[in-house]
Amino acid sequence: VSTTRLEAFSDAVIAVAITLLVLDIRVPPTPPGTTLASALGHQWPHYVAYATSFVTIGIIWINHHAMIGRLRVANHAILVLNLLLLLSIALLPFATSLMAAYVNQSAGQHLAAVIYAGSFLFMAILFSALNAYTLVVRPQMLDVDLSANQRRRVLTRSIIGVGPYLLATVLAVVSAYVTLGLCAGLAAYYAFPTASGGGQPKPAG
Amino acid sequence: VSTTRLEAFSDAVIAVAITLLVLDIRVPPTPPGTTLASALGHQWPHYVAYATSFVTIGIIWINHHAMIGRLRVANHAILVLNLLLLLSIALLPFATSLMAAYVNQSAGQHLAAVIYAGSFLFMAILFSALNAYTLVVRPQMLDVDLSANQRRRVLTRSIIGVGPYLLATVLAVVSAYVTLGLCAGLAAYYAFPTASGGGQPKPAG
Amino acid sequence: VSTTRLEAFSDAVIAVAITLLVLDIRVPPTPPGTTLASALGHQWPHYVAYATSFVTIGIIWINHHAMIGRLRVANHAILVLNLLLLLSIALLPFATSLMAAYVNQSAGQHLAAVIYAGSFLFMAILFSALNAYTLVVRPQMLDVDLSANQRRRVLTRSIIGVGPYLLATVLAVVSAYVTLGLCAGLAAYYAFPTASGGGQPKPAG
Amino acid sequence: VSTTRLEAFSDAVIAVAITLLVLDIRVPPTPPGTTLASALGHQWPHYVAYATSFVTIGIIWINHHAMIGRLRVANHAILVLNLLLLLSIALLPFATSLMAAYVNQSAGQHLAAVIYAGSFLFMAILFSALNAYTLVVRPQMLDVDLSANQRRRVLTRSIIGVGPYLLATVLAVVSAYVTLGLCAGLAAYYAFPTASGGGQPKPAG
Numbered sequence: 001v002s003t004t005r006l007e008a009f010s011d012a013v014i015a016v017a018i019t020l021l022v023l024d025i026r027v028p029p030t031p032p033g034t035t036l037a038s039a040l041g042h043q044w045p046h047y048v049a050y051a052t053s054f055v056t057i058g059i060i061w062i063n064h065h066a067m068i069g070r071l072r073v074a075n076h077a078i079l080v081l082n083l084l085l086l087l088s089i090a091l092l093p094f095a096t097s098l099m100a101a102y103v104n105q106s107a108g109q110h111l112a113a114v115i116y117a118g119s120f121l122f123m124a125i126l127f128s129a130l131n132a133y134t135l136v137v138r139p140q141m142l143d144v145d146l147s148a149n150q151r152r153r154v155l156t157r158s159i160i161g162v163g164p165y166l167l168a169t170v171l172a173v174v175s176a177y178v179t180l181g182l183c184a185g186l187a188a189y190y191a192f193p194t195a196s197g198g199g200q201p202k203p204a205g
Numbered sequence: 206v207s208t209t210r211l212e213a214f215s216d217a218v219i220a221v222a223i224t225l226l227v228l229d230i231r232v233p234p235t236p237p238g239t240t241l242a243s244a245l246g247h248q249w250p251h252y253v254a255y256a257t258s259f260v261t262i263g264i265i266w267i268n269h270h271a272m273i274g275r276l277r278v279a280n281h282a283i284l285v286l287n288l289l290l291l292l293s294i295a296l297l298p299f300a301t302s303l304m305a306a307y308v309n310q311s312a313g314q315h316l317a318a319v320i321y322a323g324s325f326l327f328m329a330i331l332f333s334a335l336n337a338y339t340l341v342v343r344p345q346m347l348d349v350d351l352s353a354n355q356r357r358r359v360l361t362r363s364i365i366g367v368g369p370y371l372l373a374t375v376l377a378v379v380s381a382y383v384t385l386g387l388c389a390g391l392a393a394y395y396a397f398p399t400a401s402g403g404g405q406p407k408p409a410g
Numbered sequence: 411v412s413t414t415r416l417e418a419f420s421d422a423v424i425a426v427a428i429t430l431l432v433l434d435i436r437v438p439p440t441p442p443g444t445t446l447a448s449a450l451g452h453q454w455p456h457y458v459a460y461a462t463s464f465v466t467i468g469i470i471w472i473n474h475h476a477m478i479g480r481l482r483v484a485n486h487a488i489l490v491l492n493l494l495l496l497l498s499i500a501l502l503p504f505a506t507s508l509m510a511a512y513v514n515q516s517a518g519q520h521l522a523a524v525i526y527a528g529s530f531l532f533m534a535i536l537f538s539a540l541n542a543y544t545l546v547v548r549p550q551m552l553d554v555d556l557s558a559n560q561r562r563r564v565l566t567r568s569i570i571g572v573g574p575y576l577l578a579t580v581l582a583v584v585s586a587y588v589t590l591g592l593c594a595g596l597a598a599y600y601a602f603p604t605a606s607g608g609g610q611p612k613p614a615g
Numbered sequence: 616v617s618t619t620r621l622e623a624f625s626d627a628v629i630a631v632a633i634t635l636l637v638l639d640i641r642v643p644p645t646p647p648g649t650t651l652a653s654a655l656g657h658q659w660p661h662y663v664a665y666a667t668s669f670v671t672i673g674i675i676w677i678n679h680h681a682m683i684g685r686l687r688v689a690n691h692a693i694l695v696l697n698l699l700l701l702l703s704i705a706l707l708p709f710a711t712s713l714m715a716a717y718v719n720q721s722a723g724q725h726l727a728a729v730i731y732a733g734s735f736l737f738m739a740i741l742f743s744a745l746n747a748y749t750l751v752v753r754p755q756m757l758d759v760d761l762s763a764n765q766r767r768r769v770l771t772r773s774i775i776g777v778g779p780y781l782l783a784t785v786l787a788v789v790s791a792y793v794t795l796g797l798c799a800g801l802a803a804y805y806a807f808p809t810a811s812g813g814g815q816p817k818p819a820g
Contacts, residue, residue, distance in 0.1 A: 005212060005270050007620060012220030012422075015627030018705065019635065020224065025709045027716045036723030040730075054705070058698035062691070065620050076267070080396045083263035090223065090259070094230045101232045108241030115245075191695045210417060210475050217425030217627075225429065281472070285601045288468035295428065295464070299435045306437045313446030320450075415622060415680050422630030430634065486677070490806045493673040500633065500669070504640045511642045518651030525655075 001074045006082065010064060013086045017093060018057045021050055024097040048184060049100040049116070053092050055187035056120060060089065060127065063158075067127075071134060072143035081130045088123040095119035103176045113172035113179040120183060121165040131158045206279045211287060215269060218291045222298060223262045226255055229302040253389060254305040254321070258297050260392035261325060265294065265332065268363075272332075276339060277348035286335045293328040300324040308381045318377035318384040325388060326370040336363045411484045416492060420474060423496045427503060428467045431460055434507040458594060459510040459526070463502050465597035466530060470499065470537065473568075477537075481544060482553035491540045498533040505529035513586045523582035523589040530593060531575040541568045616689045621697060625679060628701045632708060633672045636665055639712040663799060664715040664731075668707050670802035671735060675704065675742065678773075682742075686749060687758035696745045703738040710734035718791045728787035728794040735798060736780040746773045 025046050028039035064085075071078070095116050102112035134141060135151040146154070164186050172179040230251050233244035269290075276283070300321050307317035339346060340356045351359070369391050377384040435456050438449035474495075481488070505526050512522035544551060545561045556564070574596050582589040640661050643654035679700075686693070710731050717727035749756060750766045761769070779801050787794040 001270070001274075005216060008213065008623065009216045009220055009266060009270075011620060011624045012217050012627050013224050015624055016221050016224035016426075016631050017227075018701075019628050019631035020227070022632075022635070022705050022709050023228075023638075025706075027709070027712045030720075030723055036717060036726050040726070051702070054702050055698065058695075058701070061624060062694050062698075065616070069616075079267050080263075083260065083267075083396070086223075086263070087256070087259050090227050091230075094227050094232070097232045102241060105235075108235055111241050111245070191698070206475070210421060213418065214421045214425055214471060217422050218429050221426050221429035221631075222432075225432070228433075284472050285468075288465065288472075288601070291428075291468070292461070292464050295432050296435075299432050299437070302437045307446060310440075313440055316446050316450070411680070415626060418623065419626045419630055419676060419680075422627050423634050426631050426634035427637075430637070433638075489677050490673075493670065493677075493806070496633075496673070497666070497669050500637050501640075504637050504642070507642045512651060515645075518645055521651050521655070 001079065003068050003071050003074050006074050006079065007065075007068050010068070010082060010086060011061070014057060014061045014064070014089055017090045018054055018061075020093045021053055021057075021096055024093065024100060025050060043100075045103045045180070046100040048180060049096045049103075052180070052184040052187050053096040055191050056183070057089060057092060059187065059190045060123065063127065067131060067134070070142050070144055070146070073141050075138065075141065077133060078130070078138070078141070081126065081133060085123065085126040085130060088119065088126050091119055092123075099176075099180065103180055109176040110172055113176035114169055117165055117168035117172055117179050117183060121162065121169050124162045124165050128155075128158045128162055131155055206284065208273050208276050208279050211279050211284065212270075212273050215273070215287060215291060216266070219262060219266045219269070219294055222295045223259055223266075225298045226258055226262075226301055229298065229305060230255060248305075250308045250385070251305040253385060254301045254308075257385070257389040257392050258301040260396050261388070262294060262297060264392065264395045265328060268332065272336060272339070275347050275349055275351070278346050280343065280346065282338060283335070283343075283346070286331065286338060290328065290331040290335055293324065293331050296324055297328075304381075304385065308385055314381040315377055318381035319374055322370055322373035322377055322384045322388060326367065326374050329367045329370050333360075333363045333367055336360055411489065413478050413481050413484050416484050416489065417475075417478050420478070420492060420496060421471075424467060424471045424474070424499055427500045428464055428471075430503045431463055431467075431506055434503065434510060435460060453510075455513045455590070456510040458590060459506045459513075462590070462594040462597050463506040465601050466593070467499060467502060469597065469600045470533060473537065477541060477544070480552050480554055480556070483551050485548065485551065487543060488540070488548070488551070491536065491543060495533065495536040495540055498529065498536050501529055502533075509586075509590065513590055519586040520582055523586035524579055527575055527578035527582055527589045527593060531572065531579050534572045534575050538565075538568045538572055541565055616694065618683055618686050618689050621689050621694065622680075622683050625683070625697060625701060626676075629672060629676045629679070629704055632705045633669055633676075635708045636668055636672075636711055639708065639715060640665060658715075660718045660795070661715040663795060664711045664718075667795070667799040667802050668711040670806050671798070672704060672707060674802065674805045675738065678742065682746060682749070685757050685759055685761070688756050690753065690756065692748060693745070693753070693756070696741065696748060700738065700741040700745055703734065703741050706734055707738075714791075714795065718795055724791040725787055728791035729784055732780055732783035732787055732794045732798060736777065736784050739777045739780050743770075743773045743777055746770055 025043070028036070028043060030036050030039050074082075095118075098112045099116035102108040132155055135146075135155050139146075139151065164182065168179050168182040168186070171182065230248070233241070233248060235241050235244050279287075300323075303317045304321035307313045337360055340351075340360050344351075344356065369387065373384050373387040373391070376387065435453070438446070438453060440446050440449050484492075505528075508522045509526035512518040542565055545556075545565050549556075549561065574592065578589050578592040578596070581592065640658070643651070643658060645651050645654050689697075710733075713727045714731035717723040747770055750761075750770050754761075754766065779797065783794050783797040783801070786797065
């Protein structure tokens with residue numbers, strides 16, 4: 001199976017998921033006695049969660065791009081692993097809304113943060129699994145010649161990327177704000193050009 | 206008519222439909238006396254129906270991929286049959302929401318399950334009809350040389366795939382849970398690599 | 411400007427619009443004393459309007475496919491006319507919801523039907539305008555050699571396609587049901603293979 | 616990194632964002648004593664904001680098309696700048712809804728207009744930043760040979776395009792109607808073929 005349609009379908013799912021995030025930012029009502037400025041201001045968790053999720057999905061897309069670019073063909077296992085990765089990405093509009101709605105609430109904020117960071121963790125693990133499968137189990141499906149050394153380096157980098165999201169998930173039991181801040185910081189870190197070694201995209205997950 | 210744009214359009218519709226499924230998973234309110242954990246827990250049918258529909262649409266995409274890949278050109282009949290197949294896929298976010306909302310309710314659960322499994326059945330029948338048309342009525346439009354034997358085998362496999370969804374639809378009159386479980390099991394079965402003969406995608410419908 | 415990205419963007423907009431139609435089919439509540447069957451039955455105008463709009467957009471996509479396929483390059487005027495055509499298609503989820511919500515209501519049904527058929531009319535006129543521009547004003551941009559005769563035939567067919575939608579819009583003042591039935595009939599007519607001359611797609615608008 | 620998938624992903628995000636705009640146009644209820652005509656009439660800001668945003672996003676797409684068309688390859692910085700540009704475009708369905716909901720309200724109309732025009736301004740600045748990066752910082756990544764003179768002209772045009780949106784944002788403190796009218800006028804101006812020098816797309820931002 002060629003990778004062209006796999007790329008096209010993945011691009012489309014990721015593009016729809018990233019764009020659906022905006023549906024969580026609602027036009028607030030302004031009952032008498034409130035101003036639009038304060039109503040919009042109270043929605044700040046939605047803006048932070050939106051930007052964090054948008055950039056994180058964008059980074060995953062960049063890395064997905066690089067991963068599929070290394071493949072020559074895809075088999076059924078790759079298609080299904082990729083489908084599960086897309087499932088984890090398509091869930092992010094829900095996880096993002098949940099985080100934004102509950103981060104400020106005394107009841108539920110920890111669970112919401114666990115689910116939010118846990119969704120990124122789930123995505124990062126599936127990304128690494130797909131990387132491991134193509135690099136270790138089916139290296140003959142790679143389009144480019146990578147030495148065992150290079151394959152190990154790509155895979156290690158991808159597994160290391162799981163770590164911060166595991167940390168963010170664990171820290172959710174301490175504070176939902178810490179989790180949100182860590183996820184936002186990771187998005188900024190991976191987006192920042194120098195952090196990724198000068199033009200070389202670096203696996204986020 | 207070339208099949209490139211047919212693929213691109215189909216990919217996009219399937220990708221939007223699969224990603225819209227997430228809109229059915231709502232952030233639950235937590236009135237005083239309830240916890241977020243229990244509120245999320247009560248939504249379990251939405252998660253099961255979401256995962257089932259997501260993977261089933263994904264499998265249909267993989268098979269659609271293979272079917273269009275066999276075609277050299279498309280005529281008006283193929284375009285229209287494909288359009289009806291896309292219509293059946295685009296309806297799944299509704300059928301999935303309906304199933305998730307009613308599976309737990311004493312009134313309406315059987316009808317919801319009939320409609321849910323019936324939507325998959327409708328999709329599987331249209332998929333087989335498209336297969337039958339290209340393999341039997343217009344074999345000269347195929348891109349690859351398939352013997353009459355091979356064509357029969359592909360078609361038979363696709364028609365056999367209709368069976369389980371017919372069963373799931375019929376069993377809805379017994380229990381909506383059985384229908385949901387059967388649909389979920391079918392999605393898992395088709396996704397499981399060894400079930401599909403080692404890297405060979407197998408028509409789900 | 412090459413037509414490849416024009417096609418890709420148009421395909422994506424049309425695919426999103428056609429798939430968003432499903433958001434108008436809601437899971438109905440069933441207050442005590444009602445059954446799900448009757449609640450779903452009362453929603454029949456939504457199913458008819460959904461299928462009609464889905465197939466009509468699909469037919470427009472097929473014709474759009476053929477129109478862009480005739481082009482070698484696109485200039486700014488073609489891009490903007492195409493953008494307006496996409497705007498008219500992207501409005502259809504609204505027009506479809508409006509029609510479905512009001513066709514059964516004594517007040518507003520005629521206006522809703524005027525807007526519904528009028529949206530198709532608007533789309534058909536823009537489609538013809540784009541056809542006229544490429545065939546008459548900028549024939550040097552065509553990819554294929556068409557005689558003046560052939561160009562005239564394509565254009566005539568496309569202008570004739572405007573007629574039924576004009577009729578459906580006018581008949582809305584008589585009965586909204588007639589308009590809905592006529593639009594549904596047109597969708598079925600254009601989808602039916604033999605109606606379009608054996609595999610030759612025929613402009614719907 | 617090749618630009619093909621960058622284009623495909625950008626096209627998809629822009630296409631979803633432009634099509635989601637329609638979700639802001641709702642089917643109005645008609646309580647006793649009101650007519651559908653008046654209910655629809657009261658929604659006029661939604662139609663104006665819809666058309667303005669749709670055409671503006673469409674123009675940005677045309678210019679994005681031209682910008683990426685000049686590139687041979689993309690590095691991480693280009694991918695991230697492009698991602699931020701997509702983020703600004705994906706926010707427009709929210710900004711458009713906000714503008715439409717508040718332009719008629721005595722409280723909040725100025726802020727809504729600042730955010731609406733400010734979103735276009737943000738988009739125009741990111742577009743210029745991406746242009747500046749590719750034309751000035753990384754000219755070796757360009758696919759075509761452009762003289763320093765031509766590069767300067769493209770960049771100047773793109774920076775000049777920021778001006779009107781800065782003006783529209785500032786004028787929001789005077790009147791939200793002026794801002795909406797100016798944004799609508801700019802969309803019409805850029806769409807009008809002769810305004811863009813006869814078939815040559817001209818950067819809107």
